[in-house]
Amino acid sequence: MLTSTRRRLLRERLFVGLCASAVVIPLLVLALLVGHVALAGLGRIDWAFLSGYPSRRAATAGILPAMVGSLYMIAITAALALPVGVGAAIFLEEYGARSRLAAIIEVNIANLAGVPSIIYGMLGLGVFVRLMGFGRTLIAGAATMALLVLPVVIVSSREALRTVPYAMREACFGLGATKWQAIRQVVLPMAAPGILTGTILAVARAIGETAPLVVIGALAYVTFLPTSPTSQFTALPMQILNWVSRPQEAFVVNAAAGIVVLLITMLVLNLAAILLRNRLQKRVY
Numbered sequence: 001m002l003t004s005t006r007r008r009l010l011r012e013r014l015f016v017g018l019c020a021s022a023v024v025i026p027l028l029v030l031a032l033l034v035g036h037v038a039l040a041g042l043g044r045i046d047w048a049f050l051s052g053y054p055s056r057r058a059a060t061a062g063i064l065p066a067m068v069g070s071l072y073m074i075a076i077t078a079a080l081a082l083p084v085g086v087g088a089a090i091f092l093e094e095y096g097a098r099s100r101l102a103a104i105i106e107v108n109i110a111n112l113a114g115v116p117s118i119i120y121g122m123l124g125l126g127v128f129v130r131l132m133g134f135g136r137t138l139i140a141g142a143a144t145m146a147l148l149v150l151p152v153v154i155v156s157s158r159e160a161l162r163t164v165p166y167a168m169r170e171a172c173f174g175l176g177a178t179k180w181q182a183i184r185q186v187v188l189p190m191a192a193p194g195i196l197t198g199t200i201l202a203v204a205r206a207i208g209e210t211a212p213l214v215v216i217g218a219l220a221y222v223t224f225l226p227t228s229p230t231s232q233f234t235a236l237p238m239q240i241l242n243w244v245s246r247p248q249e250a251f252v253v254n255a256a257a258g259i260v261v262l263l264i265t266m267l268v269l270n271l272a273a274i275l276l277r278n279r280l281q282k283r284v285y
Contacts, residue, residue, distance in 0.1 A: 034263070041256030049257060053223050054239065058250030063258055065222040066239035069138070070265070072226055073235060074203045076142035077149065082199050084146075085153030086188075089195075092154070093161045094183055113151040120148045121215030129216050136217040139229040144212050149202035156198020160191040193277040200273035204266045210237035236262045 052062020088105070096102030124144030134140035164187050172182035188195075213235055220242040222234040236258060243255035 037256045037259050040253055041258070041260045044253050044257035045260060049254075050261070054221055054242075058243075058246075058248055058254055061243075061251075061254055063236065063239055063261060065225055066234050066236045066258070067261070068225050069222070069233035070207055070235045072138055072229075073142050073145065073233065074207050076138060076229060077145040077206055078199060078203050080143060080146035081149050081153050081202070085150055085199070086157050086195060088150075088154045089157030089161060090183060090188075093158050094179070094187070109151050109154055113155070116211075117148055117209050118211040118215060120144055121212030123147065124212060124216045134230070136219065136232055137230045138226055138233045140216055141213060141218055141233065141235070142229070144216055145206040145209065148209065148212060149206050152202040152205070153199050156202070157191070157195045160194025160198065161187060163194060164190045197273045197277040200269055200276070204269040204273075207235075207269070208237060208262060208266060210241055213238050214241070236265070 048060075049062050050067070051064050052060065053064055054066075055061040088109075092102050092105060096105075121144060124140060124147065128134045128140040128143045129136060134143070168186050168190065169179075169182050172186055173179075177185070218238050219232055219234045220238050222232070226233045240255045240258040240262070243251040243258065246252070
């Protein structure tokens, strides 16, 4: 008969094994899917594909408008989400930590973080496209994506502000600085690595979203480059969706190549976040 200690050890090993399986199996499936897509699409990626425009012929189709549209969109998204997100984080963490208004805002931020992305698309369609009259333009898509990533930016910014020791604030107060001077000159520079890292990771999530763009009416076939925030646009996810919906096998290969380019773009953004965080941490400390 097994002793109670052995039973406990067996239960612990079984629990650890189940947890490891729950992590390893999805990673293996993901690796197989990514490998399959990479094998199908890598051979299609060349300079003509990256610099070409969409075409009805799969052999001559390219993704330049989609890439430019995605880059413009994430740049505008970051420009909209970063000031609002950091400002909300400063208010919640530094000024209104115990107020009723801050408690209400925190509950709503937690709820917004779990809202499906298609709901943000419906909100963007109603507010930015129709109510504000932006139409199916870059600014409407970027504003919708900014709403999507705003909860992530706020939460990551608050966590970054919490990493700054309160003794640093007290030292500033002891030198006669006001609260805003302490935040602007000491707290924000020290929290900048975490804030920028969280923002870049949130934007990297936004670049792969398709549902909001479909709802607000982003174009799927574009033969021109956007020139301003009021231009119509497409994005990499929309271009991939368009190719996947085609019956020809050659367009499916183009979609696989587009997925590879999108994955590489997201990896580059994540790598940039890591490098930027390390560089800013060395500069601050």
